[in-house]
Amino acid sequence: MTYVNAVVQGVLLGGLYALLASGLSLMFGVMRLVNLAHGALAVLAAYGAYEVVRVAGWHPLLALAVVVPAMAALGYALQRLVLNRALEIGPLSPLLATFGLAIVVESLLLERFSADTRALDIGALGTASVRLSERVSVGLLPLLTFAVGVTAVAGLQWYLFRTRGGRTMRATSEDHEAAQLMGVDDRHVYAVATATALALVAVAGVFLGMRTTFAPTAGAATLLFAFEAVVIGGLGSLWGTLAGGMVLGVAQLVGAAVSPGYGILTGHVVFLLVLAFRPRGLMPRAVTA
Amino acid sequence: MNVPAPVRADLHGARSGTPVRVRRGTAASYVGGVALAAVVVALGFGPYLVSRGAQVQLVLLFTYVLMGTMWNLLAGYGGMVSVGQQAFIGIGGYGLVYLADIVGVSPFVAVPLAALVCGGLAWLASFLVFRLVGGYFAIGTWVVAEVVRLLTIQVDTVGAGSGISLRAWSVYTPVYRIAYVYWLSLVAMVVAVLAVYLLMRSRVGLGLTAVRDEPTAASSLGVQVTRAKRIVFVVAAIGCGLAGGVIASNTLRVQPDSIFSVSYSAIMIFIVVIGGIGTIEGPILGAVVFYVLEQQLADLGAWYLIILGAVAILFTVTLPRGLWGLVTRGRLRLFPVGYELRR
C-alpha cells in the first residue's frame, strides 16, 4: 500500500536528514553560527565522491575515505581563516560570509560540472532490498543510510557528553573566555567543531548522492531540509533532530504519494505548522548560555 | 604614592551657562542633500536624453538601489538577515500581472497596490518567522519564499511553472512604455530611500538603533522591539514588492524560477556588503558598484558569481563597513540619521 510504504520510506529518509542536520546543529550549538553554505557543502561532497569514483573507479562508499577527511580539513581551514574572524566582527558577519561561501561553492560546481544532474553509480546497492513484511520491503541503501544517520547522532552525543574533547567543546560553547582561562585555545576548538560538522556533511552529501540525482543548484533545498529537521525536532537536541528528520521525511513522501509535485511543499507546510503551533519543536532542550 | 586629584566633570564648559544644542544635520549633509536632489531631477529628464536601451539599463540600476536599500533596512537597521525577500519581489511581480492583466487595473496603480499586498502578507508572515532568530530566521525566510514559489507553480491562472507575460503595458507604444516604466522605477527608488531615511530619523528609527546595538537594554527602556522589527519587515516587503513590479514591467514577463530566485537575495546581500551596511548611502554606492561589475564581468559566466561571492566574503571579514565606511570612515553622512551635540 503506497501510503504505508511512504511512511516507512519517510522514516528512513529521516535518518539521512538527521545526518545532514547534525553538522548544522553542531556548529550552531558550539558557536551560535548558522552555516548558510551547509547545503552547498553537502552537494560539494557528492561531487567530490563523483570525481573519486570517476578517477579511481571505486565504489562511492569507498570514496568516503577521501571525501570525509578532505572536507574536515576544509572545515578546519574555513573556521580558522574566515569564520573565526567573522564571529568577532558581529552577529551578521558569519551569516553573510557563509552565504557568500554558498554562492562560491555552487558557482564553482556549476563551472566545473555544468548544470546537468549527475548520479553516483552504486551498483547492486541500488536495487538490493530487505523484506520487512508481506507488503513492505525497504531498499538496502535507505536502511543503511538510516543506520548511518542514527550512528552519527549517537556518536556525536557520545563524543560531546562522554569524552574529554567533547566536554571541552561544550565548555567552550558556554563560555569561551572562561575556557581560555582553563588553557583551551577556543579558536582551535571552534575549528575542530567545524571540521567535525563538515565531516558529517560530507557523509551526508555522499549518501545523498547515492540516493538521488544531484546538480550544483541542489544546495539550497538541502540546506532547507536540514534546517527544517532541526527546527521541527527542537533546538539543542540531537535526538530531536532525528525525530524532526523523520517527521519531515514522512511529510515529504506522503505528500509526494498524494501527488508528485506536492512532496516538498508538504514538508515545508508541516514545518510552518510546527513553527506556528509548537515553535520550540518536538523535543526541545533548554539552550544553555 | 600620588593620589590623583579628583576629576570634576564640567558640563557647561569654560563659559558657564552655555546651553548644549542638538543638531541633526551637518554642512556635508546639506550640500549632499542638494546635490542628490539635483541628480534626481537630472535623472527625471532621462527619457528625453538617453536611448531606450539606456533607460532599461537605468531601470535595472534603480531597482538595485531599491532592493539594496530595503535589505539594508532589514539587516543594517533591523538586525535581521533575510534570505527570502525574493518572495515579495515575486509577489510584487505576479501581483502586477494579476491586478493589471486579469483584474484590469492600470499598471500605475497595480504596482503600488501589489506592493501593499506584499506588506500585508509580510505582516501576517512576521508572526511566524519572528519565532526564529538570527541565522535560523534567515533560513526561515528562505523557506517562506520557497513555499510561495511552489504555491505559485500550482496556480494555472498565472501560467503555473512556465510563467506568464505582462500585457498591461502594451497599450502604450514602446517609447512611452519604456519612459513610463523608467519614471515609475525612479519614483519607486526615491520614495523608498526617503522612506527609509525618514523612518530611521524617527523615534522608531532611534529605537531600532538601540535594538540593533543592545536589544535587552532597549527593551528594558520601553522600546517595543517586536513592533519596531515588524514595521521594518513590512516596509522592506513593500519596497521589495515595488521592485518586483518594476522588474516585471522591465522584462514584461514573470516566471516562478526567475522572479522567486534566491539570486535576488544574493544581489541584495552583495550590494549592501560591498556598499556598506547600516548607512543609507552604503546601498546606493553598492548598487552602482554592483551594476558596473555586472556589466564588466557578464562575459565570464559562472566565474562572475564566483568572483562576486569571494569579494563578498572578503568584504565581510576585512571591510565590514563596506566601501562607504572605508571612504568616509563613518564620519560623512549625506543622510544623517543621528544626533550630534554642539555647544
Added chain:
Amino acid sequence: MTLLRVEQVDVHYGDFQALFGVSLSVAEGETLAVIGANGAGKSTLLKTVAGLLHPTRGEVIFDGRAVGRLPAYRRVSLGIAMAPEGRRLFPGLTVEENLQMGTVRARGGPWDLPAVYTLFPHLADLRRRTAATLSGGEQQAVAIGRALMANPRLLLLDEVSLGLAPMIVRDLYAALPQVTARGTTALVVEQDVQRALRVADRVQCLLEGHTVLEELAGSVSREQVAAAYFGI
C-alpha cells in the same frame, strides 16, 4: 624569589584607560591582596596577569619570563590559574565536569579530584549537579577548585566575596591556608578589606587605576587603608 612582577602597565578598554603605570610584585609563596573600590582597576589588573587583557604599555613577568603578549590559554601550562570574577562556571556542565575542565593544561601536582573534594567536602555530594543549579557559595568553591586542578604556581582569586554572605566567604577563605601551605602563591582581589587584610601577607590598594598604597598587611592601620581606598 619574585614569582610575578607587573611593571608599569597601562591597560585600555578601547579608548578608556583603566590602569596607569601600575606595578606589582609577588614573591613565591606569599599572598598579596589587591583592594580598592569599584572601578579601581583591580579585576583589570588580575585579568592582565591571567592574559584576558594585554597591556598597552609595560610588561608582565612571570618566573622571569615576559608573558604580557601571551594569550590566556598559553599561561595555564606556565602555572597561572584564575578563579574569575563572577565565578564563570560552565553552566551546563556538572560540578565534576567543571573541575575536570581545570585539568586541560594541568601541570603535575597535589591537586586532583580527591584533593579538591577533601578541601571542599560539600562539593563531593554535589559532583553530579549541573553548575547552574548551585548556590553562589557552592559555585565559588567549584571555581576555586577548578583553578586548583591545574596545579598552578600562581593562583588568582578575583572577588571571591562578591555577592556572598559573610559566613560563606569566611568558610571559603578558610581553605586558602591549606592551598598556600603547599607553596602556592596567591594574588587575591577583594572588595572586603577586612577579609583581605586577614588573609594576605601584603596588601596593595588601587584607586582609579593607580597604586595608592603598598604595605605589609600586619603593619597597616585602618585609617591608612581607608584614606587610600577612598582617596582622601
